[in-house]
Amino acid sequence: MSEGTAPSAGEAAAVADEAARERLRYLRGSIDNLDAALVHLLAERFKCTQQVGELKARHSLPPADPAREAAQIERLRRLAEDARLDPGFAEKFLNFIIDEVVRHHQAIADRTLSTQNGPADG
Numbered sequence: 055m056s057e058g059t060a061p062s063a064g065e066a067a068a069v070a071d072e073a074a075r076e077r078l079r080y081l082r083g084s085i086d087n088l089d090a091a092l093v094h095l096l097a098e099r100f101k102c103t104q105q106v107g108e109l110k111a112r113h114s115l116p117p118a119d120p121a122r123e124a125a126q127i128e129r130l131r132r133l134a135e136d137a138r139l140d141p142g143f144a145e146k147f148l149n150f151i152i153d154e155v156v157r158h159h160q161a162i163a164d165r166t167l168s169t170q171n172g173p174a175d176g
């Protein structure tokens with residue numbers, strides 16, 4: 055941009071483009087931080103559910119607890135509404151995670167049973 059003269063349309067557009075690129079970089083930095091936090095939160099959640107799965111297997115409790123799941127979904131939908139997040143999305147997200155947890159619990163129960171019963175013959 056030359057000194058003392060108004061910026062040309064091209065120069066103004068280039069400045070606006072650079073500002074937009076800087077804003078995009080900034081927002082993506084926050085998205086990356088939030089994605090990292092989500093991964094860490096999920097890892098901690100799975101550490102807890104792993105222990106729940108082992109406890110259930112030791113005490114012959116069923117891998118899934120539909121009443122508990124229904125209460126969690128109800129609660130999460132309310133929290134989502136308060137946070138202006140789509141409650142349908144919150145429900146789908148929680149169901150996705152719970153399905154994976156129940157699969158793990160089933161696998162732990164199967165492993166525990168086969169250990170208690172010893173290796174199958176043949």
Ligand SMILES: C=C(O[C@@H]1C=C(C(=O)O)C=C[C@H]1O)C(=O)O
Nearest residue numbers: 103106117118119122123152155
């Ligand atoms: C973790 C549990 O096991 C299952 C998984 C759940 C979850 O991921 O929140 C909830 C209920 C159960 O179906 C539990 O019973 O608390």
